[in-house]
Amino acid sequence: MSESVIETTSHQTGETLLDVQDLKTYYEGGGLLGGDPVKAVDGVNFEISRGETFGLVGESGCGKTTLGRTLIQLETATSGTVSFDGTDITELSGDDLKEWRRNAQMVFQDPESSLNDRMTVGEIIREPLDVHDQGTASERREKVRTLLDQVGLMPEHYYRYPHQFSGGQRQRIGIARALALEPEFVVLDEPVSALDVSVQAQILNLLEDLQEEFGLTYLFIAHDLSVVRHICDRVGVMYLGNLMEVGPTEQLFQNPENPYTRALLSAIPEPDPTAQVDRITLPGSPPSPRDPPEGCPFATRCPVRIRPEDIEASDEVWDRIREFRDVIRERSRAEQSIGERLKERLGFDTALADSEEIVDEEFSDVDLPSDVRGHVEQAAAYLSDGEPDAARAYLREVFGSQCDTETPQYYDVGDRRMSFCHRHAQEHVSPGDELRQRGYDTHDG
Amino acid sequence: MMGTETELTDDIDQPLRDRLKAHPKPALLWGIGLCVLLLLEGPTYLDGLLGAIGYGLGVLPGAPGAEAFASASAFFGELPHLLSRELIPNRGYYDGSSWQGTFLGLEPKYAWLIRFLLVYVYVAVLLGWLWYGYVLFRRHYRAADWTPTDDVIDRLRSHYWGLFGLAVVVFFITMAVFAPVVGPTTAEENIQGPYSHEMQYFNEDTETVETITIGEANLGSASRGSGDSNVGIWSYDDFGRFHPVGTLVSGKDLFTFLAFGARVSLFIGLGSMAIAGFIATTLALVTAYYKGVTDLIVVLTSDSVQAMPALLLVILATVVFKNHWIAEIYNGAMLFILLFALIRWPGLWRAVRGPALQVGEQEWVDAAKSYGQRPTVIMRKHMAPYILGYLLVYASLTLGGVIISVSALSFLGLGITAPTPEWGRAINIGQQYIASQSWHISLIPGILITLVVTGFNALSDGIRDAIDPQSEGAEGGATGAAAGGGGG
Ligand code: SF4
Numbered sequence: 025m026s027e028s029v030i031e032t033t034s035h036q037t038g039e040t041l042l043d044v045q046d047l048k049t050y051y052e053g054g055g056l057l058g059g060d061p062v063k064a065v066d067g068v069n070f071e072i073s074r075g076e077t078f079g080l081v082g083e084s085g086c087g088k089t090t091l092g093r094t095l096i097q098l099e100t101a102t103s104g105t106v107s108f109d110g111t112d113i114t115e116l117s118g119d120d121l122k123e124w125r126r127n128a129q130m131v132f133q134d135p136e137s138s139l140n141d142r143m144t145v146g147e148i149i150r151e152p153l154d155v156h157d158q159g160t161a162s163e164r165r166e167k168v169r170t171l172l173d174q175v176g177l178m179p180e181h182y183y184r185y186p187h188q189f190s191g192g193q194r195q196r197i198g199i200a201r202a203l204a205l206e207p208e209f210v211v212l213d214e215p216v217s218a219l220d221v222s223v224q225a226q227i228l229n230l231l232e233d234l235q236e237e238f239g240l241t242y243l244f245i246a247h248d249l250s251v252v253r254h255i256c257d258r259v260g261v262m263y264l265g266n267l268m269e270v271g272p273t274e275q276l277f278q279n280p281e282n283p284y285t286r287a288l289l290s291a292i293p294e295p296d297p298t299a300q301v302d303r304i305t306l307p308g309s310p311p312s313p314r315d316p317p318e319g320c321p322f323a324t325r326c327p328v329r330i331r332p333e334d335i336e337a338s339d340e341v342w343d344r345i346r347e348f349r350d351v352i353r354e355r356s357r358a359e360q361s362i363g364e365r366l367k368e369r370l371g372f373d374t375a376l377a378d379s380e381e382i383v384d385e386e387f388s389d390v391d392l393p394s395d396v397r398g399h400v401e402q403a404a405a406y407l408s409d410g411e412p413d414a415a416r417a418y419l420r421e422v423f424g425s426q427c428d429t430e431t432p433q434y435y436d437v438g439d440r441r442m443s444f445c446h447r448h449a450q451e452h453v454s455p456g457d458e459l460r461q462r463g464y465d466t467h468d469g
Numbered sequence: 470m471m472g473t474e475t476e477l478t479d480d481i482d483q484p485l486r487d488r489l490k491a492h493p494k495p496a497l498l499w500g501i502g503l504c505v506l507l508l509l510e511g512p513t514y515l516d517g518l519l520g521a522i523g524y525g526l527g528v529l530p531g532a533p534g535a536e537a538f539a540s541a542s543a544f545f546g547e548l549p550h551l552l553s554r555e556l557i558p559n560r561g562y563y564d565g566s567s568w569q570g571t572f573l574g575l576e577p578k579y580a581w582l583i584r585f586l587l588v589y590v591y592v593a594v595l596l597g598w599l600w601y602g603y604v605l606f607r608r609h610y611r612a613a614d615w616t617p618t619d620d621v622i623d624r625l626r627s628h629y630w631g632l633f634g635l636a637v638v639v640f641f642i643t644m645a646v647f648a649p650v651v652g653p654t655t656a657e658e659n660i661q662g663p664y665s666h667e668m669q670y671f672n673e674d675t676e677t678v679e680t681i682t683i684g685e686a687n688l689g690s691a692s693r694g695s696g697d698s699n700v701g702i703w704s705y706d707d708f709g710r711f712h713p714v715g716t717l718v719s720g721k722d723l724f725t726f727l728a729f730g731a732r733v734s735l736f737i738g739l740g741s742m743a744i745a746g747f748i749a750t751t752l753a754l755v756t757a758y759y760k761g762v763t764d765l766i767v768v769l770t771s772d773s774v775q776a777m778p779a780l781l782l783v784i785l786a787t788v789v790f791k792n793h794w795i796a797e798i799y800n801g802a803m804l805f806i807l808l809f810a811l812i813r814w815p816g817l818w819r820a821v822r823g824p825a826l827q828v829g830e831q832e833w834v835d836a837a838k839s840y841g842q843r844p845t846v847i848m849r850k851h852m853a854p855y856i857l858g859y860l861l862v863y864a865s866l867t868l869g870g871v872i873i874s875v876s877a878l879s880f881l882g883l884g885i886t887a888p889t890p891e892w893g894r895a896i897n898i899g900q901q902y903i904a905s906q907s908w909h910i911s912l913i914p915g916i917l918i919t920l921v922v923t924g925f926n927a928l929s930d931g932i933r934d935a936i937d938p939q940s941e942g943a944e945g946g947a948t949g950a951a952a953g954g955g956g957g
Contacts, residue, residue: 098835121841125839129839132832132836139833140850156841182612184614185617
């Protein structure tokens, strides 16, 4: 599927610079006992063409920064490949890796933290040149002065310290440092999010100018969608370590396909405040990346999740079931505290007391179809027995669908676009139609 | 602080040289001034340096070259210099009408006072000159017109409690460095070999000038609390010798004892803190950079070190190493340096671990990794400067504790062995006379220890507030600790 994308990519040069295949980056669980690893990036595929700006958006914690850091080898990939100009950089080490590093640099998010305050601006920008032994000392100093000029600072700023600069200027220094080695690829990690709005535009313009001048390829990580729309050629939407949708910016913004993209975009305020829209507000919070849902990562919150055919229930009941499953899910996640364990040993009821309460709270004011009630009570029984895991598994069994069990694949959804959702398959109603059916407003009307 | 200084110069050495060439006058004048100041006391410095090297070599098996250094040191020791007893002698005898042998025929007390004050004036001028040099550098030669260090220094300059601490510490260090000149007599004559040196005094009964060994004279100048056997503060003994803070039970001069005792305390304190600080910094940087298992190993190690009963360990070690060559160096001072370094590094490590972890999270560290900077350089250049300040703060706090511990051990008779002077031993010796007229034997060293420990604490407060202005206002705690610690 991705091959078809390669052939058609980029209006600029059409050549793939970076090809990411099934990339995973896990952090080992902290502490002695290890625990589950944090699945920050959990299998993503995409390419970036030479000269383009690829945007990466998503809520905080979705793994976009980790993905960016993995692409420049600041994090070690757990599996998968990142091929840069044909070389798999996840395999590089030692001198080869150091040599490669000059090709890919990063501009960091926080200009307060990205510059060492104890060094002069000149030393900061010069350090990459020193590390890679470029030219003589005076040539390097000259190069730094040129860079200062290129990012809109003065050569005499060489001997100043970062403290003496504003946020925007500090970010310019960071950009100069990233460009010192003349890289081809630059990861921009929310480069303007810490800046004043008035300064943001200047920095974005600078980045665009530099891209043109040096033929740079950008990976632009952001949570501000309007900035992404402004600067990116293509966008990838990330959720819980997965790329949910990839496509050219304008098309993706105007006509989102994936349910998550739709939800994300519906959070942008409408230009027309009088327009009555029913925004898609996502229930609950994203699950822990230590314990992502099986099947589709978005399944716990998806407004159009596929429902099992054998259960008839109203939207409201399904809502309650989802909430109930969330609660059980958290229950099974939570480690028992020592106090609780002790209580249990001593014969106090720990689980029983509240399992009925939970059911009550969720379902007391709705009419449950009898089969649903039966399932809920069965789960509550597991919970009272102190087996939240069994309750969770049971609920998945009876209320789950393809979304809970099978990882979706990437479906081709139009011009160089891919979406990660079962609903694009022939046999299902498409996400947009289903949304309308369930009473949400959709962008594509 | 120092980190920035060196980085600055080594990065832009070319421009600095150019700047010096372009405008050499202030630097030249300053350099000449410094040379003059150093030359005035040059022989002392060379004597001390070569002597220390010779002593160090002498400890090694076979003592290679120790002789040569010792004789070179002796040669410089003979050369005339400003702060010397030869130039301003304070010992002489009263021949019935005037003082013989003292500086300008003054009373010994004034002669000594002049020399004592001259030492401090010299040190003050020297430090002032160095400060002036820094100001000149800042004004004429530094490429940057502002550095973060400037703010730190400015804050320290207006921190009076910290400056008080600095003054006390300088006073104490000067006393230690110039111990042979500040005392009214020398350790050699008065403490180590009293019976191999002689002196002249005026015998009032016979009205003649007689010669006596110092040892015998000391018998007559003992402070024993009862009867007329006491030489108290600011007084002369029967042999016309002046004792600024009285004498010991043995009749030896207490001030001289204290001055040399300052040397030992300072040597142990600075030595152990240098080693412990080095270990702590290295480990903090490595654990903050690599985290994970490395961190865990160090946590476990430091916990087990801290779990050992420190005092018992030290006592045990002093017994075990009693006849070992390490214990011979400087009458056991070297052993104490190693022991206190071993015991105190976990505390320092814990103190700098937090800042190290914090700075390890900074994006500039990632940036350095992203262009392939070596880990060792990242730790040294991008992390170390941020924790050195904290290290200084805690090291100077801990240093006070080390001084107290050493004194406490000496007080128990386990510390630095005689004849090397140690304050704790003086407290021990004088303990039984504390209620008598010879109270000075215990009290003066006790006050000095309190003062010095307070000084180091005050200095550490000052540094902390200077590097981290948010943390101001924790003075009370430190002073309280110092006062509490002074009892040892
Ligand atoms: S696969 Fe299912 S849960 Fe995931 S986005 Fe599509 S409909 Fe929603």
